[in-house]
Amino acid sequence: MKYGIVILLKSQYDLNELLKALSLTRATYYDRLKRDKKPDKYVEVKAFIKKCFYDSKEIYGYRRIHDEPDKVGLHYAEETIRRLMCDMGLKCVIYSKHTSKYHSYKVSVGITAPNILEQKLVATQPLTVLHTDVTQVRLYNGEWGYISLITDEASREVRVTIVSISPNKASIQASLDELEHHLKSSIQPILHPNQDWQYQMTDYQQRLQDMNITQSMPRKGNCHDNAPIESFFNLLKREYLNRYQINTLENLRELVNGYIDWFNNVKTSRNKNGLYPVFHRGQAMVD
Numbered sequence: 001m002k003y004g005i006v007i008l009l010k011s012q013y014d015l016n017e018l019l020k021a022l023s024l025t026r027a028t029y030y031d032r033l034k035r036d037k038k039p040d041k042y043v044e045v046k047a048f049i050k051k052c053f054y055d056s057k058e059i060y061g062y063r064r065i066h067d068e069p070d071k072v073g074l075h076y077a078e079e080t081i082r083r084l085m086c087d088m089g090l091k092c093v094i095y096s097k098h099t100s101k102y103h104s105y106k107v108s109v110g111i112t113a114p115n116i117l118e119q120k121l122v123a124t125q126p127l128t129v130l131h132t133d134v135t136q137v138r139l140y141n142g143e144w145g146y147i148s149l150i151t152d153e154a155s156r157e158v159r160v161t162i163v164s165i166s167p168n169k170a171s172i173q174a175s176l177d178e179l180e181h182h183l184k185s186s187i188q189p190i191l192h193p194n195q196d197w198q199y200q201m202t203d204y205q206q207r208l209q210d211m212n213i214t215q216s217m218p219r220k221g222n223c224h225d226n227a228p229i230e231s232f233f234n235l236l237k238r239e240y241l242n243r244y245q246i247n248t249l250e251n252l253r254e255l256v257n258g259y260i261d262w263f264n265n266v267k268t269s270r271n272k273n274g275l276y277p278v279f280h281r282g283q284a285m286v287d
Contacts, residue, residue: 045074046084053090057262059239061092067268095242112200116216117192117225121153126281127182129153131229132160132175132193134167137237137252140245145252147236148175150191151229156269157277158232158260163253172198176207183211192216194226236260 002022006029009018019029040046052068053060060068062082069076076084085091123129132150139145146167150160160178164171183189191213193199199217208215218225240259246252264277 042084045069045076045081046088048072048074049081049084050088050090053085053092056267057240057259058090059092059267064268064270067270093243094238095240111202111205112195113205113215113217115218115225116190116214117218121225121228123153126152126154126157127159127187127189130159130179130189130191131226132191132199133226133229133233134172134196134198135233135237136167137241137246139249139252140247143249145246145249146171147233147252147256148172149229149232150175150179151232152277152281153228155277155281156228156232157264157281161257161260163249163256165249167198169198169201169204172204173207176204176211180211185212188212188214190214190216192218192225194218195220232263235263 002024005022006015006018006024018024019026048069049065052065056064062085063078065085066076066078066081069081117129121129130150130152132148134146134148136144136146143165146164148160148162148164148167148171149158151158159182160175162171162175162178164174191208193215195217198204199215205215216225236256236259241252241255244251244255246255266276268276
């Protein structure tokens with residue numbers, strides 16, 4: 001602070017008088033001056049950190065940023081990365097705000113499936129255990145947009161994305177249409193939704209049987225079995241959607257698809273050895 005004032009005013013005032021007025025010794029002043037003239041040894045990693053931060057949609061914190069330079073031969077301690085990010089004013093922001101949670105449970109309108117998972121979230125092979133759910137986002141015009149997803153427990157990859165103006169049977173069936181493109185005849189996955197009415201409908205459950213999919217449902221009021229997709233919805237909103245004014249359904253669809261493409265193909269996971277979901281899925285299939 002004092003050094004900066006001296007640099008700012010030294011062309012207008014006598015240097016000795018400035019140092020005296022600020023109680024700054026000549027030795028301290030010249031030491032700082034000498035250090036400022038040295039080339040910045042962190043210039044390369046700073047540029048890399050900055051690129052990683054903005055490529056991550058300003059979501060990565062210093063721990064995840066720390067993993068990236070290692071991949072290109074720039075080896076620095078986590079604390080160094082944290083300090084450099086602070087120096088550059090790079091800080092990830094989580095946009096928290098109250099949002100109404102979507103509920104569509106209407107007691108029993110069909111057949112509820114048994115809970116096959118029972119909180120055993122241990123799938124390692126792609127397309128063996130899938131999770132599905134719907135969440136809602138209020139648009140700027142006061143209407144609601146609904147996001148229906150199907151995620152893969154093994155890789156955390158979002159396999160199916162449907163954004164619609166209503167969480168009706170058509171949108172839920174559309175999610176199965178999209179899922180069908182990913183399935184091979186030899187695959188018989190478990191699909192785990194909650195007990196919302198859409199997933200209890202006879203025609204929906206018949207479609208699952210036709211696709212060789214086994215349905216699993218949690219007990220009423222127990223969302224732990226669907227924690228992977230609940231966690232993803234939380235990230236989607238807090239990391240990304242909550243920072244925007246979303247005017248239309250098409251605007252919402254564009255934002256959701258953009259985030260999911262980045263999440264699947266770029267965002268690394270420290271729980272998955274620093275791999276992004278699509279890469280992790282490829283490795284699991286090879287293994």
